[in-house]
Amino acid sequence: MIAASFRAHVRLVPLLLSVLFLAGCIPDGISFLTPAGPVADAQKEHLISITVISLIVVLPVLIGTPLIILRYRRKGGARYRPDWAYSGPLEALMWGVPVLIVGVLGWQLAKATYELDPTAVIAGDPPLEVQVVGLNWKWLFIYPEQGVAALNAMPMPEGRPVSLHLTSDTVMQSFMIGALGSQIYTMPGMETQLNLRADQVGQYRGVNTQFSGAGFDQQSFVAQVMTPEDFDDWVAAARSSGTALDAAAYTQLGQSSTPAEAAAMFAGTGAPAGSVWFSEVETGLFGSIIGKYMSAEGVADSDQTGSPSYQPVQSEGDVE
Amino acid sequence: MSAMTHTAEDRALYGFWVFMMSDLILFGLMFATYGTMLTTWGFASGPEPSELFSMGPVAIETAILLVSSLTFGLATLALKHGQGRGVIALWLVITLALGLGFLAMELRDFAEMAAEGAVPQRSGWLSAFFGLVSLHGLHVAAGCVWIMVMLAQLAVFGPTLDVASRLSRLGLFWHFLDVIWIGIFSVVYLGALA
Amino acid sequence: MNLLGRMGWGDVVFEPALANPDSSDLIAAGAGGVVVLGAIVALYCLFHYRLWGVFWRGWLTSLDHKRIGIMYIAFAMIMLVRGVLEGVVMRAQQADGLDGGFLTSHHYGELFSTHGTIMIFFMAMPFLTGLINIIVPLQVGARDVSFPLLNALSLAFTAAGGALIMVSLVVGEFSTGGWTGYPPFTGVAFQPGVGPDYWIWSVALAGIGTTLSGINFVTTILKERAPGMTFARLPLFTWTAFTTSVLMVFALPPLTVATSLLALDRMAGFHFFTNDLGGNMMNFANLFWLFGHPEVYILILPAFGVFSEVFATFSGKKLYGYTSLVIATVVIAVLSFTVWVHHFFTMGQSANLNAIFGIATMTIGVPTGVKIYDWMATMYRGRVRMSVPMIYSVGFIMLFVIGGLTGIILANPTVDYQVHNTLFLVAHFHNMLIPGLLFGMLAGYTFWFPKVFGFQLDAFWGRIAAWGWIVGYSLTFFPLYAVGLMGMTRRTASYTIEAFQPWMLVSGLGALVVLGALVALGLQLWVSIRYRKALTVEGGDPWDGRTLEWSLPAPVPEWNFAHIPMVTARDDFWEKKRTATVDATPATYTDIALPRNSMLGPLFAVAATALGFGLIWYIWWMAALAAAVMPLAIIVRSFRTDIHRVIPADEVAAYDLAFRETRAALVPVGRDGEETVANRGRANREAFE
Structure with a gap:
């Protein structure tokens, strides 16, 4: 040959x-x-x-x-x-x-x-499931099995495949962690898939590569690859020190903000600067984010996360 | 000096063919868009084709358009056999009336749909439906205006070579719209029955 | 009803600059000021020097394909200046962009959107349309294009689109959605202002103009060829013009559909591409690139045509592999419709689809490679002279293959998953479009300028400009490959990774060299006009040309050919020079009918601009009025019968005989004197001795 x-x-x-x-x-x-x-x-x-x-x-x-x-x-x-x-x-x-x-x-x-088809699960241990939501101008990572979530940081264990399910709750974005593997678009109302594995402990830069407005160039995050033990410790820490990701908290995330601005709204979760740990996640959040675009009523501009007209309805359980 | 030579007529007809091919792509893409919207996602829990269309009026519209092609053909024959501007004009007027009748019926269909809440703002599929069908409707309206202009030219100039050349292109256009309508009838309306 | 729709004083660009400006506002106001000032100066000159009549009769209302072509190219050059300046500002921002810079991300977004839109639709397209307009009828032995009035209307639509994009600098804002305008970001939910509407209507109008041009050129090349000008004898530039025109006819409708549907979404609440109620933004990506990829070849093929003419002429040799070049051109055109998915390998479709489109994409590399080899073989065994058009052409070959290499890399979905949306991609398409398209246009401009204006362009400044473009391009864009591989995202105004900055500084320096090259082009034109008497080439054949156009006087009379030629060979003029039959005087002359001037062109330009402006600002009365005026004008015109005027045979004969006499009296000049004042446009016969 x-x-x-x-x-x-x-x-x-x-x-x-x-x-x-x-x-x-x-x-x-x-x-x-x-x-x-x-x-x-x-x-x-x-x-x-x-x-x-x-x-x-x-x-x-x-x-x-x-x-x-x-x-x-x-x-x-x-x-x-x-x-x-x-x-x-x-x-x-x-x-x-x-x-x-x-x-x-x-x-x-x-x-x-x-x-290298991004939808193909990588051989090895059963993969860690992570649900990714693209927002203006930050990334939300939901760990359904662990019941925790992270904003602008993606903790993941070394050596174990990770299976990402991605969507967007604003305009189209493109998710990429260059040092780990492929990039894939995230689109509202749709789900795309990406499979990765990190073999070295370290910090890897992740970005949105699709221009999405004023805060676009600050929309990066850190994929934190750690030993499986450290990952378990992180899950425990997030559960104890994080804040709850309920509807009210998600409404706040839906406003257009840079990672730093968003993190300032949820101070004291023990996460590094620019990130937030969430201790629990409302069940079915990821599915409802995708599902809302299929509603028969449509999504009014005032309900459209990321739109300049976004006017979230004040909910009872204020996060402050 | 304006009297067209055969070469000039030939070239204009040729250019018009090229234009129609470009126009055909336009329709093709609207058909494709319509096809991609013909899904549960595209219906967005709104009205669906099978609930909306009534085949009666659509069949009549189809018949009207087909007959109008025939009457235009008779105008062309009258021109070819030198039957004088009166006969040609008569057939053109009939064609025009049929074209306007088609448009009136189509608008009535649209109004009925809108009354049932099936407006283009309701769903992606309805956007694609109104986009495709009104694009054809706009073409028919343009064709009607063109017929009126040709009636005026026939009155002013008589059946000169110039006028005949323009009529031949108008004929091409009119028959082309017929073909497109057959496509719409099959894909949009018959497709909804299937 | 508000007579100005949704427009208010706050939309005028000077307002924020006066209120509480930051550096972005000041730059925007400065740019708006330049537009206003430029318009005022132009109007002042027209009236002060009483040029209005000449401008109206000689240019605006003229249906002469050469004058329309010149107006296209002049328009393209003005837009080139704006596009380059925007590029320089963007490079400066990124050079300064570590943790900040002087532009806001929003303003940067407007800049890359206008830069891309302008360079594609209002620089590249008018430039090549202008060249085709001027040259194709001359190369096929025709008196004009098939539809001279339609030609003027095409220009009017293009100019209207350009006018809108210039107006957007002064009133309102432009889209930040890039030249591709992807929804939902350009949808009304995310950009409720006028920005995307400026993009939609300027692009849509230009698209209509291009479609009409395509129809016109296809018919011209098929129907207006002189006797004996078979397809196997068509000059390569005309061949590429033909394939490009076919692509225009078939590839522009998807753009029209994409922009119209986006406009319906924005203005009428339709759901073609919205997030909700069944909208599907993937349809837009498909429609846009179904246009966008063939568009790439619409842009590049005429440049390939220019290179083919230049390599043959300046090697003093027949074009190598004519048949191969024609086949390659046609194959490229056909394949261009089969690869559009490679613009979004990362949208989540199946590996099957990506593999098929990836392979189809690489396949285009084969005919393109063959073309490059054919041009090399054309120089081989020739006598190569590095005149200005040749510098551009050789620069093209050397740089373009590198772009081809990165194109092959990008065709691999696997690698595209890494470098898509990074500066690697930006470097790649600039690599194709600057050395490929722009060098071709500038080579064509230098090559045919003497034919059109009767004097050649100054070679000294021409060389400086050509080398400036080559060096400036390389410095600006090769660093982008590096940072792209390092993962630097395109369209970022600022960044936090220090390792990017050295590359950005080099790139910024390169942008300054490009700016210098642009200045050199301006100086070249100025110096050439100043010394035009000395640079005159009245014999019409300054480069020892090969094809029909070089047999004509320079400048070419409005009727082009006093006598429609009888073509007997591929390089007809070259063969006639060889056998000296070039000097044979025609026996008889006949009357020539030419189209009369028409004010429909300027009328359409104004009406189409008003239509776009009305639709952008919701000034419905203006839009409706403009939309009614255009068809009415056509209808009124269709009742006119005096649309031709006749040049008497005597006048034609007098002109032609005088030209032949002048040419015969000129001292034939050898190729050594080509770029000197000794070159008066008559070549000696050294190639045959």
């Missing part, structure tokens, strides 16, 4: 890339070039391999063009054949090589697309 013969060359490329990016200039935890999980790792490998294979058709142009111009410059004295306009073998090469390369790349593409 042609692809296999490139494996050897592929080994050289990290060197090339690290030169290109002045090795070490990439801070840990922000990019798939410094992967911390199997998905991001495979994506990096795939990037390198297709880059190298594509260079077969690209390098001849980059090298050949200056050489031709030099050799056939006007005063160069090379043979001039103004009527030469066709060569069978050359045509075959021009069409044939790209077709072959695209064949190889296409095969690789399909293989990788199936293997």
Whole structure:
């Protein structure tokens, strides 16, 4: 297989890339070039391999063009054949090589697309279920099995697959933790899926990549990968020191705010700056967030979280 | 100097064909949008096709439009056989009347639907329905205006080469709208029965 | 009823700048001020120098395809200036954007939205439409396009869209939804103001103009070719113009549908793309990219056409692989309709669908690669001269293949899952559109300028501009690849990761070089106009050209061809120069009928602008009036019979014979003197000796 013969060359490329990016200039935890999980790792490998294979058709142009111009410059004295306009073998090469390369790349593409399908659950322990809600301009993570939730931080255990179910309760957003794996859109009234696994304890940056208004550039969060024991400790801590995520609290989250502004509304939950821990979650919250867009009455602008017209109805149980 | 040569007529007809292909894409996309909205999600717990459509008026509308194509064809034949502007105009007036009748019936259908609460603001499917059907209706209205203009031109110029060329394009347009309506009739109305 | 709809004094951009301004407000007010000032200066000049009559009779109401083309390109150049300035401001913001910067996120959102909308719809599209307008009839041996009045209306719609986007700088605000305008963010629930409406109507009007242009060009190329100009002899630029026009006819309707339905959602409470009641924003993504991807090839193919002409001409050689190039062009056009899903691999559809569209996307790389190799082979065994159009073309090849490489990378859903919506993507499409489209347009501008105006552009400033674009582009956009791979999201005004900043600073520096290149283009034009006498090329053939247009006088008379040529070969003019039959004088001349001027063009421009403005601000009387005026004007016009005027054969003969005499008297110049004042537009026969 042609692809296999490139494996050897592929080994050289990290060197090339690290030169290109002045090795070490990439801070840990922000990019798939410094992967911390199997998905991001495979994506990096795939990037390198297709880059190298594509260079077969690209390098001849980059090298050949200056050489031709030099050799056939006007005063160069090379043979001039103004009527030469066709060569069978050359045509075959021009069409044939790209077709072959695209064949190889296409095969690789399909293989990788199936293997890294974000909806496919990653092998290993039974996955941790997390429900993700995109809001203006923050992320809410609900852990249905544990009954806790977190705003703008996603604690997760090392080595255990995580199965994310995502939706949005505002405009379309796009969820990505670069160092761990794929990004996926979140859309109101719809649910998308993403499967990840982190193999190294650490802090990984997660973002919304789809512009969503004034606070968009502050909509990042931290995926906190910890040992399974620490994760259990975190669940216990959230249960004890967090605040309840009930309808009133969710109404507050629905207002457009930056992570810092939102966290200020729920101080003292023991979460790091810009985040909030929730001790309990109203049952069926995630389903009701999706379900409200299917109601026969529609969603009035004053009920639309994230809309500038959003005017949440004052509820009895005020969180203050 | 304005009398069209055959080449100019040919080129105008050709350009008009290209325009209609572009227009066809417009309708195709509205059909596709309609198709994607024909789901539980698209109905949004509102009225559904099977509850709303009554086939009687729709069948009459279809018949009217088909007959109008026939009468337009008779106008074209009259032009071809040099039957004088009176005969041509007569057939055009009949076509116009049928076109206006079709529009009146369609508006009546819309009003009935609205009375049942089936307005385009009710659901995605109804938005797509009104979008598609009124796009066709707007085309028919434009065709009616065009017929009126051609009646005036016939009165002013008589059946000159220029006028004949324009009538041939109008004919193309009118028959095209018929074809689109057959599509709407099959996909939207017959589809609701299935 | 409020006569001004929902408009109030607070919507005028100067108001917030006077009240309690921050740096964003001041920049917005400054930009609005420039628009107002520019309009005042333009009007003052028109009246003060009594140019109004010339402008009206010679330009605004003219149906001459060359003049309409020039107006398209002038319009594109003005919009290019605005687009580049916006780009520079955005680069400056990101260079300064670590933990802050001087622009608000909202203002930054308006900037990237107008920048993208302008560059695609009001710079790139008018530029290539203008070039096609001017060149295609000359290349196929026609007197005009098939429908000269329709041509003026196309320009009117495009100009109206552009006018709206300029007005948005002064009154109201623009959408922050990007050039793609995805709902629900552009829906009324999230942006209740006029911003998205400005986007919708400016784009929709421009789209109508483009559709009409497409219909016109398709008919022109199929029906107006001179005898002997078979499809196998069409110059490559005309071939690409043809495929682009076909794409315009078929790919613009999805845009019309997407924008109209979004407008219905916003204005009439429909539910095509809303969050609730059955709306589905995924339909918008599909509709938009069903237009948007073919649009990419609408933009790039004419540039490919220009490169084909330039490589052949400045290598003094036949175009290598004509048949391959034509096949590749057509294959690209067909495939362009099969790849739109790659713009949203991350929307959650199945791996099957992503794999199919990913492979289809990579397949486009094959014909595109073949084109690149064909151009290399065209230079091979030629005599390559690095004139200004050639610098752009070689710069294109070298940079474009890098963009092709990153395109292949992005075609992989697996990798796209990482770099989608990052600056990697921004770097990629700028890599395709600046070296691909813009270099092609600038090469075409330099190449054909002498044909249209009768004097060549100054080569010194041309070289500085070309190198400025190449260096400036590279400095600006290659860093974006790096930060994109590092996960820097596009459309962020500010960021918190320090590692991004060095790259942003380099990119900002690059933007300044691009600005310099733009200034150089301006200086080139100014210097050339100033020394136009010395730079005259009245012989009409400054580059030792190959195709029909170079046989004509420069500037080309309004009737183009005194005598419709009989085409006998692919590079017809080149072959005739070889056999010296170029100097044969036609035996007879005939009367030529040309379309009379029509005021419908300017009328439509005003009416369409008023229509858009009325719909944006809910000024219903204005919208209704404007909507009624346009069809009425067409109907009234259809009763006019004196739409042609005749140029007598004597006049044509006198002009043509004088030109032939002048040309014969010119000293033939060799290719060494090509960019000097010695070049008067008659080439010597060195290529044949």
